[in-house]
Amino acid sequence: MLTLLVRRVVRLVVVLAGVSLVTFAILHxxxxxxSLMMPEAPEADRVVLRQAMGFNAPLPVQFARFxxxxxxxxxxxxxxxxxxxLPLVLDRMPTTLLLTVLAMGLSISIAVxxxxxxxxxxNSVFDHGATFVVFLGTSMPVFWTGIMLILLxxxxxxxxxxxxxxxxxxxxLPTLTLATASTPxxxxxxxSSMLEVINLDYVRTARAKGVSEWIxxxxxxxxxxxxxxxxxAGLQFSLLLGGAIITETVFAVPGLGxxxxxxxxxxxxxxxxxxVFLIALIVxxxxxxxxxxxxxxxxxxxVR
Amino acid sequence: MSIDTLAPSTVAxxxxxxxxxxxxxxxxxxxxxxxxxxxxxxxLVVIGAAVFAPHVAPHEAARxxxxxxxxxxxxxxxxxxxxxxxxxxxxxxxxxxxxxGARISLVVGVSAVLVSLTVGVTLGLLGGFLQGRxxxxxxTVVDVMLSFPQLLLALAFVAALGPSLTTxxxxxxxxxxxxxxRVVRAEVxxxxxxxxxxxxxxxxxxxxxVLLRHLLPNTFSSIIVMSTLQVAQxxxxxxxxxxxxxxTGSAYPTxxxxxALGRDFVSVAWWLPTFPGLAIxxxxxxxxLVGDRLRDALDPRVG
Numbered sequence: 001m002l003t004l005l006v007r008r009v010v011r012l013v014v015v016l017a018g019v020s021l022v023t024f025a026i027l028h029x030x031x032x033x034x035s036l037m038m039p040e041a042p043e044a045d046r047v048v049l050r051q052a053m054g055f056n057a058p059l060p061v062q063f064a065r066f067x068x069x070x071x072x073x074x075x076x077x078x079x080x081x082x083x084x085x086l087p088l089v090l091d092r093m094p095t096t097l098l099l100t101v102l103a104m105g106l107s108i109s110i111a112v113x114x115x116x117x118x119x120x121x122x123n124s125v126f127d128h129g130a131t132f133v134v135f136l137g138t139s140m141p142v143f144w145t146g147i148m149l150i151l152l153x154x155x156x157x158x159x160x161x162x163x164x165x166x167x168x169x170x171x172x173l174p175t176l177t178l179a180t181a182s183t184p185x186x187x188x189x190x191x192s193s194m195l196e197v198i199n200l201d202y203v204r205t206a207r208a209k210g211v212s213e214w215i216x217x218x219x220x221x222x223x224x225x226x227x228x229x230x231x232x233a234g235l236q237f238s239l240l241l242g243g244a245i246i247t248e249t250v251f252a253v254p255g256l257g258x259x260x261x262x263x264x265x266x267x268x269x270x271x272x273x274x275x276v277f278l279i280a281l282i283v284x285x286x287x288x289x290x291x292x293x294x295x296x297x298x299x300x301x302x303v304r
Numbered sequence: 305m306s307i308d309t310l311a312p313s314t315v316a317x318x319x320x321x322x323x324x325x326x327x328x329x330x331x332x333x334x335x336x337x338x339x340x341x342x343x344x345x346x347x348l349v350v351i352g353a354a355v356f357a358p359h360v361a362p363h364e365a366a367r368x369x370x371x372x373x374x375x376x377x378x379x380x381x382x383x384x385x386x387x388x389x390x391x392x393x394x395x396x397x398x399x400x401x402x403x404x405g406a407r408i409s410l411v412v413g414v415s416a417v418l419v420s421l422t423v424g425v426t427l428g429l430l431g432g433f434l435q436g437r438x439x440x441x442x443x444t445v446v447d448v449m450l451s452f453p454q455l456l457l458a459l460a461f462v463a464a465l466g467p468s469l470t471t472x473x474x475x476x477x478x479x480x481x482x483x484x485x486r487v488v489r490a491e492v493x494x495x496x497x498x499x500x501x502x503x504x505x506x507x508x509x510x511x512x513x514v515l516l517r518h519l520l521p522n523t524f525s526s527i528i529v530m531s532t533l534q535v536a537q538x539x540x541x542x543x544x545x546x547x548x549x550x551x552t553g554s555a556y557p558t559x560x561x562x563x564a565l566g567r568d569f570v571s572v573a574w575w576l577p578t579f580p581g582l583a584i585x586x587x588x589x590x591x592x593l594v595g596d597r598l599r600d601a602l603d604p605r606v607g
Contacts, residue, residue: 015447018310018447018448018451019452022457026464027464030465086482135589135592135593138536139584139585140588141540141543141544141584142544143563144581144585147566148578150570151570151577152325155571238383238450240454242453242454242455242456245455245459245548246547249547261548264460269464272463276452279453280451283450283452287451
């Protein structure tokens with residue numbers, strides 16, 4: 001068990017190094033970071049900047065520097081805001097996390113009951129309907145869903161604000177939009193993992209003993225179907241953070257995604273790099289936590 | 305035909321016959337399914353529109369007309385038979401632009417998947433077959449790639465490389481290959497212990513031959529299903545990139561860009577963002593339906 005933990009921690013560190021390499025590559029993939037950062041500057045200025053930023057050093061040396069700076073949380077100064085990039089990015093973090101957690105909560109509260117009912121009444125009209133909605137949900141572009149919700153609730157019905165993040169009412173449409181992106185996949189997984197356990201021997205035994213159907217489903221089946229659900233939590237989080245970038249842009253939510261999209265338009269790469277790294281870091285840590293939870297939940301591994 | 309190729313080719317003949325029988329069974333299963341048929345028909349219409357865009361589009365996609373701007377769709381008050389789905393803020397015909405936009409979506413969707421497919425399958429085969437250190441490295445790279453939301457990575461790299469059609473295809477392709485690697489690797493790991501692989505090896509088949517002739521073909525059905533579904537994903541990703549302003553970098557209409565431009569006018573002209581979005585929805589939905597039924601049809605366990 002301890003060796004397993006050590007191995008997980010080593011993998012965490014290796015993956016984080018890889019994540020830094022990819023983040024480093026964003027600025028260097030074009031070959032000349034300076035012309036990327038200031039496309040209209042005269043050549044003389046570029047030479048100066050290249051020297052000042054250390055872009056003349058060999059790439060491995062530059063990456064080693066980047067790695068050391070990243071470890072200290074230093075991504076350089078934002079060109080646009082003229083301030084260190086990381087604090088700017090961290091400032092926007094709570095908003096994005098709130099949006100993500102709200103959407104995740106909504107997703108779970110829709111997907112779990114509907115997924116269970118779909119599995120229990122397999123091939124019923126309800127199941128087919130749910131499956132079709134899943135297809136519809138996975139086929140809708142997130143940003144379009146957002147605009148259609150604006151059209152319906154803000155423009156036509158005038159019930160909710162078009163954009164912003166100032167009141168609780170303003171949170172409704174972004175949360176709803178983001179949840180439509182994550183619910184279908186979750187529902188599908190709940191349904192299929194329920195289907196896998198629902199006809200197993202011990203569930204049948206519980207039924208045969210005369211345990212009521214709902215206790216069978218909740219207590220005997222769902223607990224065992226939860227394991228695959230936990231493993232996709234990391235994937236879900238990555239999906240939600242990706243969706244948050246678009247959702248924030250549609251609704252002008254002052255979060256991390258909107259900051260990154262804005263920074264990309266302004267070619268403000270320290271912000272882009274800090275944001276990309278931070279989001280990947282969250283995904284990696286969530287996956288790490290999921291791994292630990294999995295070890296804890298799975299008796300086969302725990303005992304060893 | 306020389307003698308030493310005779311034996312394998314006879315085998316190939318039998319395999320071929322078996323495969324075509326399997327193929328027709330797959331088709332029969334698909335043809336029985338109304339959802340797959342509906343998806344297939346919609347998909348054919350979209351492909352037709354993309355191929356013959358200049359001939360089937362009622363107007364030139366770029367032609368502006370200030371007196372015709374904001375013409376509502378045909379059935380709405382003030383609609384005009386010449387502009388079935390209405391016109392945009394500079395009087396361009398929305399239907400024609402959607403028809404042209406189908407080209408970008410399909411080209412990007414299919415090409416990006418071809419890139420992913422090549423990279424992902426190669427790495428999956430190598431990892432599963434060679435195992436050991438190579439496999440560890442490949443799986444670490446997969447873990448790293450899975451740490452980023454695909455859209456975020458694509459957004460950053462397309463911006464860094466400069467928006468163009470090629471950039472979008474390559475970046476989407478290189479950020480979406482992990483799924484192939486994982487599945488192909490898992491299948492190779494399971495297959496390499498099977499008797500027929502053992503037999504091929506005992507008969508003196510080289511590792512390359514075992515890999516390409518015996519292992520690779522057995523992963524085809526999952527690759528086909530994954531690729532189909534991935535085309536749908538790539539179309540959505542391209543639309544999102546266009547929407548966020550790092551699209552193809554040209555004036556040629558794309559669905560994502562139409563929605564981005566239409567968003568600002570949603571309160572005065574609802575049809576501007578609505579119809580391109582419906583085009584995406586229908587195209588992606590039809591691909592997903594076909595892909596999903598293809599999965600069932602290729603799975604011998606499903607009746």
